[in-house]
Amino acid sequence: MAHDPSDDKLHEECGVFGIFGHDDAAPLTTLGLHALQHRGQEAAGIVTFDGERYYAERHHGLIGDSFTRQSVIDRLKGSRAIGHTRYSTTGGDEVRNIQPFFAEFSGGGFAVAHNGNITNALTLRRQLQREGAIFQSTSDTEVILHLMATASEPSFADRLVNALGRLEGAFSIVGISNKKLIGCRDPHGIRPLVLGDLDGAWILASETCALDIIGARFVRDVEPGELVVITDDGLSSLRPFEPRPSRFCIFEYVYFARPDSIVEGNNVYDLRKAIGRELASEQPAEADVVIPVPDSGTPAAIGYAQQAGLPFELGIIRNHYVGRTFIQPGDAIRHMGVKLKHNANRRTIEGRRVVLVDDSIVRGTTSQKIVQMVREAGATQVHMRIASPPTRSSCFYGVDTPERRKLLASRMSVDDMADFIRVDTLGFLSIDGLYRAVGEARRDNDAPQFCDACFTGQYPTQLTDMDDDRKVRHLSLLAEAGS
Amino acid sequence: MAHDPSDDKLHEECGVFGIFGHDDAAPLTTLGLHALQHRGQEAAGIVTFDGERYYAERHHGLIGDSFTRQSVIDRLKGSRAIGHTRYSTTGGDEVRNIQPFFAEFSGGGFAVAHNGNITNALTLRRQLQREGAIFQSTSDTEVILHLMATASEPSFADRLVNALGRLEGAFSIVGISNKKLIGCRDPHGIRPLVLGDLDGAWILASETCALDIIGARFVRDVEPGELVVITDDGLSSLRPFEPRPSRFCIFEYVYFARPDSIVEGNNVYDLRKAIGRELASEQPAEADVVIPVPDSGTPAAIGYAQQAGLPFELGIIRNHYVGRTFIQPGDAIRHMGVKLKHNANRRTIEGRRVVLVDDSIVRGTTSQKIVQMVREAGATQVHMRIASPPTRSSCFYGVDTPERRKLLASRMSVDDMADFIRVDTLGFLSIDGLYRAVGEARRDNDAPQFCDACFTGQYPTQLTDMDDDRKVRHLSLLAEAGS
């Protein structure tokens, strides 16, 4: 359920949070971001507004390391706040790239934070620069501010609508101006955003687990294409964009979202168990025991074991003290890598035919090491079962994916993958099986109910910038060290 | 499986590691200590010897934060090393109290690290001071060095035997001198110590998981009362102390040891599942679902569920990003405490009768909050099942226990405890049930097979210093800040 930057996973790049009208705006935002930490651990930022000035704090590292210091909380005055936690690196890792971003317009200030990725950001950036805009970051989010700055509408909400209307890609956005808290999801609703309520204060958050931690009530999802504007007079809902079919990211169910979140009406833990059951039906195995690759494979493994009538055992023990700074000391022992985080429990494995359940395979390098470790612990057979279809295409909607050619499934058949990771059998869930597990009869291939581009290569939006080499896209002429 | 310093658990105070004759002595010790991190997260130290000089590094914090820097590893030259990781605080948290300790005798150097607690250390310290010894730390371990310094035997091993012979309490010790790596367990063998082998290099470690991480072979336990001396000529085993009955700490099985370790021939995960099964037999419950308090209650919960024929579900989600520095920001929201680390998964709990399985209850404060959280998530009944007997007495053998009067079970009946933590029913495993689960027919009350003083108040050794007020014991006249 927790991500580790060294592991071989896809990573959600951001979580967002906003609150309007609560005396503890900053500490509540801190808690909310802490609950969203699985969506990004590299850096975080909070901007508050106290009716007169905006206060910003941006720090590298975990929320709990920086934002819980009393001095930091004390500087974040005011009853309105937005916050952002990020995995990394649309833009470099400089402090100037840590969101929320702030701009001072002639009519007042505006701060914005963003989960997703804008697929025509570079094109817009170049056009804005030609018109005289000076960018301070390399983040796609800053484009929104410059579009607003040069828009002619008098109201900030209108200028934001104008700006968002020119974007393509995935975006779930929170922003605050002198009078408003604004939340918005892109027309396809690719990334999640939910609405909550705490003692009359409105909350926006990427996932419901950020409501739970502060005891807030879950009100509803912000709808795809909806823009909510919260003021002292309450919430109003706008539909400023041309309607498009909902295409929620199905990988949020597979891996990104926290198991205790309610996403689009579904409990993630339940869905993952259902995925495991579906996987057991599609890809049974003659085996003695079902073992999850912890922690992300655990719910699916429980479902698999229940469906298959096999015992579920914690055969791989995870070391939770692996911080982000753990570098394997000394060249001679670099190959021990995976053991820093996992150890096979020999007595549970020895002499047994093992079903190993994981959520996905990206590069395959970690799978290879875990299989080797399980074999060395005495497994007589290893049957790998993956709780999603093969990951074959890059995501351009705010997920950190390796280049396409590094995705194992993009260059190998399932049989070759089985050889590569050295398992006896390897089975993936089918795309229809995945759709079934999340409650659809099957995938509608003409109008897919979800964004499943990482499995199918079918992208719901244009990808204007991606004609360029991806590396070039975010290049700035300026290189500056992080701190 | 992981400890958290803020939680309401007993905490092992130390893990030790030693290696003799490997070119990568320092990085291997780093990895070994990393695997023993659950035995102590406050500070760690490594001393190496390169045939000429000793090299020491001592740092606060996790192994992975300090000891993985190349500069640190590079300073730790030589093919022999000992290391120590500690939870805290026999002695204060100054760097001078971080083990291993080193002393330069007229015949050469000696470094020592220690897991356990010496129950006559203060008495010996005062006597040594009267004889002219100057102590640099407030740790009980330094007593060993001064006893050695003033001993008259020519060999270091003999001086160590002389010194250890004057100690009471629990100690598993590793030491290096100019020629030797030495390991020793106290006559009762209260704390664990195992022997391993990696490519011909001897290893000593608190648990086998520290062998696994470096790919070393588990050779055997060091026996209670055994002192092993490793030189270039190989290993020799001494039995220098008067034999005493083995009294291994049974709480190592319940909570301290890592589930993947083999302790005294038993796999800890298997034992914990057996404990869960025994608990289900002794303390059944009319319920719909078995939910562990993660992560320490998980193996017992799996055993309980299997025995009881109830579904096992991860109904409480743990946030792994709670670092040691997370302070709850802001006074107004301090009561949210437990939610920083845990969140109930409402959909798994709502409308159900829940069996909550945890390993032990210390103060009861965390149990209270978790039960409340589970109730708020909609559980119709909560049946708490504890995988050990009530914890009624302090440990004086190297475990951080609160004062006796703060132990909930020392001042309440089980019924009162049930009221206090607000559960429908509360059931503990019996002491005989615990003994059965770990392979004995029952507890031999005249000569108990384990140290179970925390449950029974029967201490296997004298407690000379404990007649004094415990606070006074470690007082030094000098107060110096940590860093």
Place this chain on the structure above:
Amino acid sequence: MAHDPSDDKLHEECGVFGIFGHDDAAPLTTLGLHALQHRGQEAAGIVTFDGERYYAERHHGLIGDSFTRQSVIDRLKGSRAIGHTRYSTTGGDEVRNIQPFFAEFSGGGFAVAHNGNITNALTLRRQLQREGAIFQSTSDTEVILHLMATASEPSFADRLVNALGRLEGAFSIVGISNKKLIGCRDPHGIRPLVLGDLDGAWILASETCALDIIGARFVRDVEPGELVVITDDGLSSLRPFEPRPSRFCIFEYVYFARPDSIVEGNNVYDLRKAIGRELASEQPAEADVVIPVPDSGTPAAIGYAQQAGLPFELGIIRNHYVGRTFIQPGDAIRHMGVKLKHNANRRTIEGRRVVLVDDSIVRGTTSQKIVQMVREAGATQVHMRIASPPTRSSCFYGVDTPERRKLLASRMSVDDMADFIRVDTLGFLSIDGLYRAVGEARRDNDAPQFCDACFTGQYPTQLTDMDDDRKVRHLSLLAEAGS
């Protein structure tokens, strides 16, 4: 000769440096800024260009603390560089306010650093914001970049000319673009800027001492109103502004510049001695010994002593270990302040009539304490002589001056000032005496040869922003902590 931020002095706010075409551009810039450290000790920045990318480093503190680390130097690639060191606080102390500033235009990058102050920056800023510009700092220097970004000329040099043409105030500027190093002084030439040569590489620097340290040859001053453009093809000189009379800051001679610098053809040390001689002629004293207030009063004191035929003695010893972080510990002893930095040498003072020579009096608080210290050391009489006229008006051209009403001379007669600082006699140099000492026959009151506004209140430029309250001028809606 060195400034201390705690003392009661006016402080130059900036020093600039630039180099074009040298393999060691970054380390040479570091050395140059080190030599200019007396012009600003709060923070420093360097931007280099390697033909492809720009590299920036910005750090708080002294050059020697940050920029001498090999890792910092290594990141600053390329053979062209500009650097900036600053005293403080046009704009706040955030990293984002540390110069040089960089902007990426559609035609390439441009970095700029600035010594001086733009007196219509706020007015321009508001206008630019209305047109859609987003400011990232609160510094007046950023205005230049936005004026360039929105200018329509194709060449960067032309856009810079356009931008500078809209400024009022004092500015000595260095900038680099993809092809050029540019230097410019405002039409009055209020702040200094010199041109040097090192092995064929062109250098720009605030003072010649920055040439000396790297062994560069002093070529000439950049002229008031001159803009020099250095490319691979050499240097070309432009005169893009309407000509104005030269009004070099006379206080550079009195205090700001380093004594070993050649400023506008004059050696500063020589001028200060000449000032001292003039002071002795205008303001003689019946006394036994001449003692400087170290270090800034020393050259004038030497001149005074020579002219007066009195012995010169170091009667006040300066403690050079007073770093910027020395806070007087403990409330009870706060009044000892001045002794942290100075101690009277009793044997030199006792029983004597002392002439104390200092360069200027700002608030008078330090003078008061030094006089008291000299009296306590046994001086029978204290005759204070000041090597400049009374400082009566604020500087708006890049010097940190207290508000006008805090300037002692703005609210007291010389006699009252003598009473306030408790001297027997107090004498200032006359404005004409100062002009004579620096080589003029007398001050031309219709067209003063220098900017002497701090003494006379006659400002050479418009002060558009200063109609507003000074505090308001730099207010941003955003507050963000420094690091």
Place this chain on the structure above:
Amino acid sequence: MAHDPSDDKLHEECGVFGIFGHDDAAPLTTLGLHALQHRGQEAAGIVTFDGERYYAERHHGLIGDSFTRQSVIDRLKGSRAIGHTRYSTTGGDEVRNIQPFFAEFSGGGFAVAHNGNITNALTLRRQLQREGAIFQSTSDTEVILHLMATASEPSFADRLVNALGRLEGAFSIVGISNKKLIGCRDPHGIRPLVLGDLDGAWILASETCALDIIGARFVRDVEPGELVVITDDGLSSLRPFEPRPSRFCIFEYVYFARPDSIVEGNNVYDLRKAIGRELASEQPAEADVVIPVPDSGTPAAIGYAQQAGLPFELGIIRNHYVGRTFIQPGDAIRHMGVKLKHNANRRTIEGRRVVLVDDSIVRGTTSQKIVQMVREAGATQVHMRIASPPTRSSCFYGVDTPERRKLLASRMSVDDMADFIRVDTLGFLSIDGLYRAVGEARRDNDAPQFCDACFTGQYPTQLTDMDDDRKVRHLSLLAEAGS
């Protein structure tokens, strides 16, 4: 007047301070150590006693960087304190080697700080180790504590006398026990120690400048061989050692002491001017101007100029921003070294015959560079005059001297030295001239009035340890990084 660790000077290794009976003991000690900073800049420590416990703080770096933080001062409770500042490195630079040292004896605590060097420390250390002592540092000062610990006298003062009676070498010591503040100078009184009074509180300090800074009254020097014991009942003076002739370090006058200190009844600044006058008489020069090598050569240069009737000019400007961390960036420009700290003022030097006055020549490397710089600035002749005799022998009494063979004067004649540093003429003060300047008729060669071993090689004490190679003397078996 200030030392710089990178320069080619001898360096005093320590300053000490003690106070008894003042509520502000810790901040006053901080101020006192700040005034003694020229005696050691590497690290400092303070130990206080509040009647019950001792409180210690030890930090690397300047007093003003660490000891002025309120949190540090607040931890140092009590009305009695001793402090120590050190240049470096008898013993390594680990925190454990920072004085004062503390030991807890069976009868109470004792803390001690020491200026000087014990020339039989290693011999004593080995003997104590054989008897069972465990050393925690590599400092000679710790020997004193172990000698006290194993002494049999009941009173701490008596045990200290016993311990000191076994030492050879130079020591000025301050110590506190539960009841006393103790100060002592070795029988020859090689290092200084003075007694002061502040509002009834007794003060001990290395120099009177540490009294001046806190406004304390100078009472008298502690006499050679005197031990003063200060209790609540007042001061008592003991003469526990066999009397020996006074041999105060004459180099304290030449360079070590601060010019404003009164040392053995003499004002250091006055003595240095007298030395300069004597030098002018012995070593006149046909020249136009006298220029000091700042800052240490300045008083002698003033004396020289006055005696010779030549103008005194500040022809070399010192950059005071050279911190200890300034590393010359980049290999290519490493030869610029000296210019980081000094710059010749060309206009003062050009076309002139210059007398350069410095206090001493150690290795000659800096002199060489300064002469070159003065020549490049256009001096037609350079006449170097040194305000002391040639430094030919190492100091073993607490001064950091290079090995004898690195002392330029130990391997070259004066003529060869003149060639080496490339001056037209080079003149040193004679040893009798130095004695005359400090008030003696001449040096009594049979019973010299001062320790002048660095000039004459005549050491006033035995040097037991120095038969060994100096490197070996301080070697410990343990190497541990500084922080």
